[in-house]
Amino acid sequence: MTREEVFVKLNEIFQDVFDDEDINVNDATTAADVDGWDSLEHINLLVAIERGFGIRFTMGETTGLKNVGEMVDKIMAHLG
């Protein structure tokens, strides 16, 4: 899966989880840019990403992510 393909799929997940069809995430997107992205919704987002991509983040990976770009890096690493 290319980085672009990961972004397309990831964006769909964002739109579903936050129920907002206008969301368009990029490398620099952070929680502050998305309405409703708090710590509880972050859990739902991570679970939806794991289930959507068929991957499992390790415990350390999910803390300290700075932006969506870093998130995509992690997803790419798991997809191999």
Next chain:
Amino acid sequence: MSLKELEYPFDSDFILRKKKALKRQLTEREGVTYIDKKIAILGGSTTSDIKLILELFLLNYGIRPEFYESEYNQYYEDAVFGNEELDSFNPDLVFIHTTSRNIKNFPLVTDNEEAVNSLADNEMSKFLQIWGKLEEKFHCTIIQNNFEQPFFRLMGNSDVSDIHGRLNFINRLNERFYDYARSHENFFINDINYISAVYGIKKWSDPGDWYRYKYAVAVPAIPEFAFNLSHIIKAVYGKNKKAFALDMDNTLWGGIVGDDGPENIHIGHEDAESELFTEFQQYIKAHKDLGILLTVASKNDEENALAGLARPDSTLKQDDFLIIKANWDNKDINIKNTAAEINIGADSFVFVDDNPVERALVEAQVAGISVPEVGAPETYIDIIDSNGYFEVTGLSAEDLKRNGMYKANMERAKASASFDDYDDYLRSLEMQAEIKPFTPLYMARIAELTNKSNQFNLTTKRCSQAEIEKFAADPTYITRYGRLEDKFGDNGVVAVSFGHEADENGEKVFLMDLWLMSCRVLKRGMEFAMMDEFVNECKERGIAKIRGFYYPTAKNKMVKDFYSMQGFVKIHEAEDGSTEWELDLSAPYFSKNVAIKVN
């Protein structure tokens, strides 16, 4: 219309990911009448998504919850010491979400038997304190998780039998929870021990989700968890289904009886397919004892349908069914007719048919009916069972007798045809009523009726058993239930009414808060016999006037003129059609009861 996405088998990932869109879809549905309930969730771990997903399932059942959610792991403090927010919230129902993660001290291998016993006692006393306090303070329904099995076994297979094993310890605590449930009517166990086993204990107890998010139930398992919990809540609030409408060919037996002949259909024990259908018939038949009504909706010549049931190795017999509609009419028509004949809503049926075309038709034509996607015969039981249509929250004597009572009702209908004068018919029934203040024996049935009755119901006030008990104990209330027997049988408790005294400019008036009757005793004069009792009691208490209320709903038009028939005078009519009525007790009162002997 309920959402298929929230019925079993569902896609948990889809529900989790789309929960906001699903909630939008649910709340945008038109023509849904909700009952509103206040639910307090007292958690021993994170409950955020449990609340949100539970809300979806409840909305789908027509229950609109308002939630109180305890701060993280404050279940004990909230219950035992209370807090202002919870007190003013005044819940209808408290759900205590504890899991094996909340057990403070498991036995050590070095503990002696006495020490292990005292660990169990300590754990138990904590919960007894919680339940006791909640009961004392809120007098409401309590739902408590049992404990799920741990995901590791320090002692291997001995963990289950040795007193030092964790598995042995949680099983022991669970047994004590069940003892409590058996002896407390408004207390129910949410069986996560079972649901987690079905889901897979190791995935359920995912340490990743626990240590990262403090979810004791792994997030992907939350829909299964919440669905199971929602069954108890909807059952408590009277949203259970009441009847089966069953197809026959390839549903109750293998093959087509009209084509293959009754001797060639697969039922009994001759081959694997026959045994499979026999197990399914046994499963269906067992519902009779729970008070679930069995009916048939089959495209068949009646003669062939009955020949199938007449096989000696058929578990289900003709006599097990209240109504058999085997003809060539569309099934939606047959089901609606069946519902009208039994006098229950068509939306209280579960329709079981192997044919997806029939299922789609019935689902589209019969509003509110449940039509499980039963799949292949191997999955029939699982799919019906997992949907929790008939969740049992206490078996009443009524339930055990229900099929017989409806049968007697149909015999009455036949008998009435042979009388020219209706009063003669009523007198021929030899009716005997018991009309008395609410009594402990019938509290469960009374609460059930307030939640189930829609048509003959003046105010549609829904009450939990705890509320009913509160009214019964309050001296400013007058409560009456009516039980009716006749020569065809006992109808059980079929009428419930209550109201309370109020002071109006120094004059005592009586406000009728609720008046309902089961449709199974329509046109028997029971409502007149009930009114006599209220009038007598009000006069004895020196009450000057009885005030009655009618609040229109989608279903209760039949009682629009109820108070007029009872001799009340209309004193107010609101724009929404609500009316207020008054009976002046200083005027002479004439009983309209012609044929019922009371007490």
